[in-house]
Amino acid sequence: DAGVIQSPRHEVTEMGQEVTLRCKPISGHNSLFWYRQTMMRGLELLIYFNNNVPIDDSGMPEDRFSAKMPNASFSTLKIQPSEPRDSAVYFCASSFRPDTQYFGPGTRLTVL
Amino acid sequence: EDKVVQSPLSLVVHEGDTVTLNCSYEVTNFRSLLWYKQEKKAPTFLFMLTSSGIEKKSGRLSSILDKKELFSILNITATQTGDSAIYLCAVDSGGSNYKLTFGKGTLLTVNP
Numbered sequence: 001d002a003g004v005i006q007s008p009r010h011e012v013t014e015m016g017q018e019v020t021l022r023c024k025p026i027s028g029h030n031s032l033f034w035y036r037q038t039m040m041r042g043l044e045l046l047i048y049f050n051n052n053v054p055i056d057d058s059g060m061p062e063d064r065f066s067a068k069m070p071n072a073s074f075s076t077l078k079i080q081p082s083e084p085r086d087s088a089v090y091f092c093a094s095s096f097r098p099d100t101q102y103f104g105p106g107t108r109l110t111v112l
Numbered sequence: 113e114d115k116v117v118q119s120p121l122s123l124v125v126h127e128g129d130t131v132t133l134n135c136s137y138e139v140t141n142f143r144s145l146l147w148y149k150q151e152k153k154a155p156t157f158l159f160m161l162t163s164s165g166i167e168k169k170s171g172r173l174s175s176i177l178d179k180k181e182l183f184s185i186l187n188i189t190a191t192q193t194g195d196s197a198i199y200l201c202a203v204d205s206g207g208s209n210y211k212l213t214f215g216k217g218t219l220l221t222v223n224p
Binding site: 033035041042043044045048055056091093100101103104105106 | 155217
């Protein structure tokens, strides 16, 4: 298995632009998580899905952030409009059990 | 709000030293505590702890949980330069669903 796949790996954009991050979870996993990691705040859970249904989005910073999971093999995290404070590494992870939560390689986002 | 606090935030040791990393937590619905190692990329799973007083061991790494005092420690003996990483502690407090709250991590640097 290729593991969790994220794209792009790096994204540099200007303030105000729309950014879309993509994730393909490991086949057979029924939970998918989006995290954001910064030096200041560490690793924060943004939203997670169970069987494609959003279960908890209380970590989503504000209305500029939205996430979708249209099917079991694909999810997107969208930021519109982006701001410099959104610069971070965004991880997607998938799991079937909590002790086997597999992380993708991350997308390093820089908003200028 | 669930909270996970790790200490120290950073630690510098010499090869061969033994280190102890700490993790304390306050959550409303504890199910398990997990330790992850993060090198230059995504976190990778080390241990999951659910019961007090039972040590989990993997090579030179070991961990134990105290559910009464709400903390866990991760020990690394005979450290090597390859142990240099960020060590993350997370608590699963999702009830019937999976939800990990992460601490900010301990940055361990092992010098030759």
